[in-house]
Each structure stands twice: as structure tokens, then as C-alpha cells.
Amino acid sequence: MLSLEFCIACVMLISLIIYMLTGGADFGGGIWDLFATGPRAKAQRSLISEAIGPIWEANHVWLIVIVVLLFVAFPVAFAAISTALHIPLTLMLIGIVLRGTAFVFRTYDVQSDTTHRRWSRIFAVASVITPVMLGVTLGAVASGTIHVNVESGQVETDFISAWFAPFPFAIGFFTLTLCALLAAVYLTLETEDPALRTDFRRRALIAAVSVGAMAGLSFVLSADGAPAIRRGLSNAPWSIPFHILTGAVALWAIWTVWKRQFRLARILVPIQVTLIVFGWGLAQYPYLITPDLTFSNTAAPDAVLRPLLIVLGAGGVLLVPAFWYLYAVFKGTAQRTRRTEEESNAYQDNSA
């Protein structure tokens, strides 16, 4: 009974969730680089840099996967989004370019304070712009203001109004707070230094409260800004239990951060983010671009979707062990202990 386009849509949503949990947290690292303060600002920055260094490029590929699936499986929707949201997407791309390049330039340029600070600033600002623009794009897609002629596939909206509005920007900043929350929670477990842990605990709490505020604001603005999503989020039979579940996980996550149960927090916060993105997916289904384009009226023929699903399955088999190895090497427990040793050695070297 499952249609092929539904399966592809699920893969896209899962990819988006993984991108948020991994790539989103890398952007969150950049956000905390921007807000690195206090006597340990330098240590915070180097912790962030070590945490994302080996993995950010692999995490980034999820975005490519989403784009490719969109244009292969739902070509008319891809064309419509690229046309109506040309401006925020271009700004997001500039952010992606500057974030990635400034990060490697900082890693490999001379390690003087001025040079370091210059690249840090670009890296951090770009890490803020990119998730905001990603969120603006998703918010505009959900808002119901992009009108497309289903017959011709031509966009009937202008190039500004769909995204330059309160609701898409609320979603933009909502995305930003989610990235910041994920990063702060992950970073509490990237170090054995209690002072640094405390720094990121405080940041996680701030971010968690901001997530709550942005979720509330987005919901309020959706009344005018995205009425179809609002109906999906509040009137469907699943909506009330789902909101209670999401809210409960969110509160539990804050509680664990408060109680310094960081290992538990690192499980709960990703679940919270997953539920939020998943809830948006549920509310928006069957629309790909509300209100004109659905998954089924933009889907490529089955002759395209069937081999695509086979490739996704086969590729997944290849990908899972590779990703597992990458994360086991750089994010395993043994790794953290080792890094702490290296850090203390490095401090001794510096002071000598």
C-alpha cells in the first residue's frame, strides 16, 4: 500500500532529521564560538573545533542527499522552491561556503591570535546565517504562500513575499536555537574538564529555554503565517498526544541537563529535535509545498523512483558501517579520555 513516493519522502525526512542532529550541531558549534565568553573562551573555541573537525564534512553530505532526492523524485517542487526562494537559498549557500572555508583556513593558517580571531569571526557568523536561512526556507515552504501552477509547474508568487515574513523568520530562529541546544548538550560530553562542562551546561539551559520560546512564537505566528500547518498541528487526531509527548521529552531533557545527567541529556535532546521535525513532517503531509504541490502530484515516474529506492537501500548498507566507524573513532569513550590527556599535555607545553 505504501507508494514509492511516500517511501522517498520518508527517506528525505529521515535525512533532514539526521542532518539536523549532526550538521545542525556543527552549526551550533559555530554559534557557541560566536558566544564564547569568560576566562575559558579560548578553551571553549578549541573544544568546539576539535569536536567538529573530523566529522563536519561527512555530516554536510546529508544536505546534498536531501537536495538530490528532491530534484530526482520531486523535480517540479525542486524547481519551484529554487525559484521562489532563490534569495534565502543563495544567502544560505554563501553561509555554507564561508562556514566551511573559514573553519579549515583557521585550522591550517598561522596560529597567531589575530589571524585566529579573524577566521573565527567569519566561521561563527556564517554558522548563524546558514541555519537561519535553512529555517526560513522550510518555514516558507510550510507557509502556504508559494503558489505554483500544477499544470505548467510555473511559480506564480514573486521572489520576496513567500519568505520575507514573520513566520519563516520565526522558523529560521527556531532552527538556530535547536542547533545551539544540540551543540551545547553534545559539548558537555566532549570534555572531562568540569569547568568547561559547566560552561556548556549553562549554554544548554539557555538554549533549551530559547527553543521553548521560539516553539511558542512559531505556533502563535502560524495562525496567520501558515494556517494549513496550524490546522495539521492542532486539529488532527494525533496532534494533542504528540504535543504532550514532545513537551514531556523537552522538559525531561532540561531536567537532565539541570541535574548534570549529560549522558541521558545527549539521548533526550536529539529525540526532542527528532519529534519536532517529525511533527512538522506529519502536519505538512501530503503537501510538499503547501498549498499546491503534494508529494504525489510532483513525483517522478515509478520507473525513476524504484531504482532510486534500490540505490538508497544499497548505499545505506555501505554507509552505516562507515559512519559508525567514523563516530566510534572520534566520538567513542576511549577517544574522550585520550583527548583529555592530550589537552593537559598541550597546556603543559604552552606553559613551558
Next chain:
Amino acid sequence: MTDLLAARAQMAMSLAFHIIFAVIGIAMPLLMVIAEGLWLRTREEVYLTLAKRWAKGTAIMFAVGAVSGTVLSFELGLLWPNFMAYAGPIIGMPFSLEGFAFFLEAIFLGLYLYGWDRIPKYAHWFAGVMVLLGGTLSGIFVVTANAWMNTPTGFSVVNGEVTNVDPIAAMLNPSSFSQTLHMTIAAFLTVGFAVAGIHAYFLRRDPNNLFHRRAFAIALSVGGVFALLQPISGDISAKKVAKYQPIKLAAMEAQWETERGAPLRIGGIPNEDTEETRYALEIPKALSFLAHSDFNAEIMGLKAVPREDRPPVAIVHFAFQIMVACGIVLIAAGVLGGWLAWKHKSLPTQRWYLRLITCCAPLGFIAIEAGWTVTEVGRQPWIIYNYMRTAEAVTPMPNLVVPFIGFTVLYIFLSIIVVILLRRQIFQSPRL
């Protein structure tokens, strides 16, 4: 500047920028894997130093390549939405496969760059092999999608609607094999000579530096071997173009008249108003032979199609001449190096030869840019050959000159930084 011209300029600029970093990302892992493999076998420290130094340079280039490649995947829609709505499903197969290849490349590059003392030695070397594999496959899949634009297959058009889509047939279009072979060899050949050129520069100042001697030997061997292979793939490519895109071949050769026994032109200035090519050195019947293995084969001239269906002849002709010239110089340099090494039974470090190789360093990149100019400009006015014109594909978005200037400024800035960084951090003699 019209919006169509701005869109084309932005796409061309983005591709021209990305291709430099893409080929480095494809080919540097081969040099790294060879150096690290030699270290594992001989335990000579200099090979490890070399692999690490090359890895550092590759890390910078790969990041720029990855983000500029992301820009391109979005630009397909931002600039050419109608093309993507039409072609997206048909060429989706190579793009999807490319996604996985890129995943492998990025995952194992992370392990390679940051895993020097965190994973076992052979696992580390294997990670390098996977980066090489992922990068090479990525390139092959992307070029396959481009090949489809030149020789579209795997679908039919009934009453203006695309039907009978067969993604596998589209992937296996007539140009896929020749284009991917030519480009992959070009990547290794170009990077081999570029790296050899950099180390040749240092060897002239410091002839006994072991680090640069080993680096020069590996890079020159890679460049030389792939240079010898390239004429074969070039010949296959030319014959495919002759068969499936005769007007592109006519533009490459500035051939106006349809004739039997057509000459090969070296140099020459094509005039698109008078429809003739002057001042060229013509080798009788050579074009017919090279294109169809028959001295009297018929070659279609540009006049066979109306003016609005012809590509800009002068650009394509000049670009083709530049590509071939660069290629011939590199092949000659490689053969000469092999001969010197064989004659003296030693690394060819004669000062004049080092100077020659230093001068050859940029030629591969020039050839690649020129070759892509031939492929892309030679396909005009079509974006999908004989199916969709570039003008039909462009976005309705106005003021496209703004993003064009924006990305141009951004990429110029990045280019300057990369050059400064490589000079300051990578192009140095290590303390041995």
C-alpha cells in the same frame, strides 16, 4: 548584461572555480596513498612526512571543493529550474550514486586527516584508498550527468511530455564512457604535473633535499603515466563527438563546409560573419581520419545548420587548440623525463628539466578549463542537446547579475586566501 547571460556567467564561473578543487580532491589521495604505502613498506620517515604534508594541503582544497560543489548542486535549480524539472528524474541515477560516493569520500577523509595516531596504520592507509575511490567515483558520476546533456538518452518525448524514462539507459548514454575516462585521467595527469612542478621549484634551490626528491619522483611518475594514457581517451572522445555531436566537432575544428577528406586545422581565426577560417595551418585529410578512421570520411560543416543552432565558433575553436597544446606539452615533458631517467638511471633533476617541469605546473589546469569550455560552449545553444535550449531553461528570477557578482567576489576572495595559505603553510621545505 541580460539575465540569461548572467546566469550562464555565474554557472561557468562556479564550474571553473569548483573544477580546480575537485580534481585536486580526486587526485591528491593517490599521491598520499602512494607516499604512505611506501612508508609502510620501507619505514623511511620522509615518506610519512610527505604523506602528512600532502594531506594538509588536500584538507584545504577538499573543503573548498566540497562547499563550492554544494553551491553547484543548488545552482542547478537556482539558475536552471526548467532544466531540472525536465531532466532531474532522468539524470537522477548518477547524482544519487554521487551522493554516496561523496559520503564515502568525506567520511574517510575525516578519518584520514584526523586519524594519524588514532587508528591502526593499515586502517589509516585503507582510509586513504577509500578517499581515493570515493573521490574518483564522485567525479565519474557527475561527469556522467554532464555526458547525458551532450548525448541525451533513456527517455522519449510524446506531445511535449517526457515519458518512458529509463534512468539506467540515461546513465549509460554514448558519451558517458569517453567523457568520464578523459576527465578522470585529466585529473591525475594535471595534479601529478602540478605537484611535480612545485617540488621541482624547491629542488632547483635545494637539489639534495630528500623530501622534495621523493615528492618529485612520485608526482612526476603519476603525471607521466597518466599523460601517456590521455591521447587514447582523447581519441575515443573525439570519435564520440564526431558521431553524436557533429556541429560541436565542426566548431572545435572551425570547419564551415561539409566535405570529404576534411583537413585538421592548427591555429587559424574563424570569422562567424564571413563563415570562413583564415590563417590556419591545414593538415590535409587528417580531421576525417582522426574523427572516423577514414581519410575520405565526410565531416559535417557548421553551414549545415542555421546560425541560431551553432555554438560560438571562435571560443570553442580556440579553447580546443589550447587544450590540445597543453596536453601535447605535458605528454612531451613526461616522455622526456622518462627518457632522462632511463638514460642516466636516476631521477631527472637536471636544472633545465626542473625549470621545464616548474613551468608545466599550471598547464593541466589550463587544459581542463579549456576542455570544459569546449564541452559546454560547444553544446550551445542547447542545454540538453537537441531537446532544450539554454534560454528555455533559465529561471524567471530578475537581476541575476547580483548573485553573479556576489559569487564572483566571494570566489576571488577564496582563491587569494588559498594561494596565501598554501604558500605560507604547505609550500615549505620541512625540517628533516
